Amino acid sequence: MGAIQILGVLVLLIGILLIGVEFFMPGFGLPGIAGIICAMAGIFLTGQNASQRIVVGVITIVIIAVMLVSSIVIFSSKKIKSPIKLDTDLQGNNLFIDEKDMEYLIGKKGFAISDLRPAGKGEFDGVKLDVMSSNYYIKKDAALVITEVKNNRIIVEEEK
Structure with a gap:
């Protein structure tokens, strides 16, 4: 060799x-x-x-x-932990937020922390949320009001 x-x-x-x-x-x-x-x-x-x-x-x-x-x-086998597979189980009966649980947001006022084209981010009472404008563009820092919650999406309009 x-x-x-x-x-x-x-x-x-x-x-x-x-x-x-x-x-x-x-x-x-x-x-x-x-x-x-x-x-x-x-x-x-x-x-x-x-x-x-x-x-x-x-x-x-x-x-x-x-x-x-x-x-x-x-x-x-469960004896060795895999670095690829997530082994943690999520606890609880209802792991998703129901649309009814988000209805308290309707009427809250805040401001856009990003441009909404039509989706973006808004801040309401110090909490950042993913929001969607009702079919139009809203500039960053514009005053917003939450008008509805539909299909787990928070719909906002520019406050007038």
Whole structure:
């Protein structure tokens, strides 16, 4: 085995390791991209001809598949906390605000803290809310009044 093949094996192992790291990190980032590049370079450097490169590539794919299945099995058990999956349960019967609970806002006065085109942000009694104007543009810092709550949206008009 020559120096190029040894280098190829090292690069291939680094690539497989980086792909394994990517299984434990959310998203697809630098370890995944670097792992794919290293694995491909390692496959190319390890094999002396096309048939050897195909065999090394198939073995690499099998190793990566076994690592993927193992990580899925490990994180499926409740013993180890997954860095990807949210395990916290939300408590309570009604986790959403009902439209009826927001009706007390009708008539409140405030001001626009962003332009409303037609949606934006407004501040009412020191509380910032996502609001929507009734079909027209309202400039920032304009005086607002809440006119209705419809489909969990707070509808405002410019105060006259």
